[in-house]
Amino acid sequence: MQSHIFLTGDIQVGKSTIIRNVIPELGITPGGFWTCWGDLLPDGSADLFLLGMDEAPSSDRIAARRFGSGRGITAFPEIFDEVGSRLIAEASSSPLIIMDELGFIEKDAATFRHAVLSAQNGSVPILGVVRNMQTPFLDSVRSHPNLKVVIITKENREEIFEQVLEVCKKNYSR
Numbered sequence: 001m002q003s004h005i006f007l008t009g010d011i012q013v014g015k016s017t018i019i020r021n022v023i024p025e026l027g028i029t030p031g032g033f034w035t036c037w038g039d040l041l042p043d044g045s046a047d048l049f050l051l052g053m054d055e056a057p058s059s060d061r062i063a064a065r066r067f068g069s070g071r072g073i074t075a076f077p078e079i080f081d082e083v084g085s086r087l088i089a090e091a092s093s094s095p096l097i098i099m100d101e102l103g104f105i106e107k108d109a110a111t112f113r114h115a116v117l118s119a120q121n122g123s124v125p126i127l128g129v130v131r132n133m134q135t136p137f138l139d140s141v142r143s144h145p146n147l148k149v150v151i152i153t154k155e156n157r158e159e160i161f162e163q164v165l166e167v168c169k170k171n172y173s174r
Helices: 015-026 077-091 110-120 136-142 157-172
Strands: 004-009 031-037 046-052 062-066 073-075 097-102 126-130 147-152
Touching: 004 015, 004 136, 004 157, 015 097, 015 126, 015 157, 031 077, 046 077, 062 077, 077 097, 077 110, 097 110, 097 136, 110 136, 126 136, 126 157, 136 147, 147 157
Parallel strands: 004 126, 004 147, 031 097, 097 126
Antiparallel strands: 031 046, 046 062, 062 073
């Protein structure tokens, strides 16, 4: 059986929402991480936060900064390497690891990338989001033999939510 499920699809189709809605239904406390963009700052930039499951955004968790339209993203790989790797290691004693989301920003965070791939070889199931793009790291995540990749669209997201919930309740809940 494939013990890990990663959702993928276009931006803003509901991948993270599915995970956020599945977790409370399971009756467990997962470990892992989630990322979220902060509010738009006065200079037009926004910060990407890398957080533990119950953490709120804070200045020591800024993993990247997106500048105004067309001006790019600056990543802070040390946050992925230090914070992200620690959150994954701590999650190894949880009943489920959440990885929301994996993308291109981690490309220079070798320790973090290694932690993700090592967790895939572990015994704790993973529920995550993987960006719908080709990079060596993301390709290696998707190609793991214990991983099922599920494509989410606006048209199928309700149906996929029900399917993911059913699989998670059967395999990961109390």
